[in-house]
Amino acid sequence: MSDTPSHAFLRHGPPVDRIQRFTWVERIMHWYTAATYIYAALSGLALFTPYLFWLAVVLGGGPAVRFWHPIFGIGFVIGIFWMYHSWLQDLKIDANDRKWLDNVKYYITNQDERLPPQDKYDAGQKIYYWGMFGCAIVLLLTGPVMWFPELMPRSLHWVLAVVTFLHSVAALVTIGGAMIHIYMSISNIPGSLKAMTEGHVSRGWAMLHAPKWYARITAGEKRP
């Protein structure tokens, strides 16, 4: 290699000076969950309000939406459980997170230096995950009843209205969370979208947004 310093070579692993944040399995897991969620959310909105019924037309027509929505919904819940399996250790909320949440106004107003340093995920990301997780449980419990209402005996028809209402409320909560999540990934935190597409972040990104995580994973690095 040293004989031909001008030759290009194929890079494996993150670029120089960048660090791995998500493995390819984690990235597939995220985008699988995102894709199933987006279909389920948009098709659900089509059935939620007449002003958005046109979404059903875009997504293949009303009967197709009725057919696929529950299947994609189950797919989304599987993704959420997969994340639970993979990320639980990094998603536990501790006292540090509670302190961060008490001062969340500084996060919203871009005064991050006034916040306690965070580990791999900050408290906002953890709250987002647990919110999606809780809503996924509600959606999973209520969805199958709405999927097969014909199996409900007459005396339990009142349950249909209750589960439909709860399903809508849980779905609206996830939509609010997802809107913030998407905004933060594509605009508010530059570099975080690349973390989830190509898997790596800059050192500056890690130092600023996940200092404890950065310190942890770079602890073994040789200092000059």
Next chain:
Amino acid sequence: MASKLLQIKAISGHAGTVPGGNMSRDYDVCKLVDTTTCIGCKACEVACLEWNGYPFHPTTFDNTYQTMPDTAWNYWNLIRFNEHTAPDGTFGWLMRKDQCMHCADPGCLASCPADGAIVQYANGIVDFNQEHCIGCQYCVTGCPFNIPKFNPETKKVFKCTLCSDRVSAGLEPACIKACPTGCLHFGSKDDMKDIAERRAKQLRAHTAHKDAGVYDPQGVGGTHVIYVLHDINNPEKYGGLPKNPTVDPIVRLWKGPLKWVGGFGMILGALGIAFHYLRYGPKEAEIHGGDDHERHT
């Protein structure tokens, strides 16, 4: 005449007003079922199948004369037989023709998300358009009478149309035409209400049915199928006719406030995000030169 009778008054899952709505006034149609003169012959059941082109259904024997336990997607009209012992010990049948009630305030239509799958005509008929039905069965959730029935093969929901096709041609519904005792009447709501009230008054005055009355539940805005019952205080005895049917308040909450909270919530969320972007903008990470240098040279 026909086009006026089938003027559309409300459309399910439809953003905006009904085209041509409230442009003309016409009379409401109504079916009157006098349970006190029904003999349970089921001619109406057969006429309904004949007119709507459905084959006769396999029957289910449950120790009564009832054809089957419940109406079905292709069996819209069912005489419910209920054994009843009067306070004086005499035994009798309470026979009620069960079908869509054609509510003035239909829960099925309020619940339906599909544009045009359920329409309410200005004459009071609530009709399903299966070509727009998506098979979600929200109408089942919304109906207080357990009327809409799902066909698992076509994934569409069906129910009594009050023979909107016959009515639009100036004919009475098929069941009315077939009734041999005259217990079924068809006409304007005002006329049917008048006949029903007079019949109930007659029953109270001249028979043992001192509690006879007319079933036209106001909880759903009144219905376009009304009953004369021997005992208006206990409609449940007639095969589970609800005493005070209403559209479930949770359905109202879901299709009313929640729909607006959700819609405006999403719009406000988008505006809030736009404001945040313009006011605060991205969190750019800058590395102090010294630190970076120290770490990576």
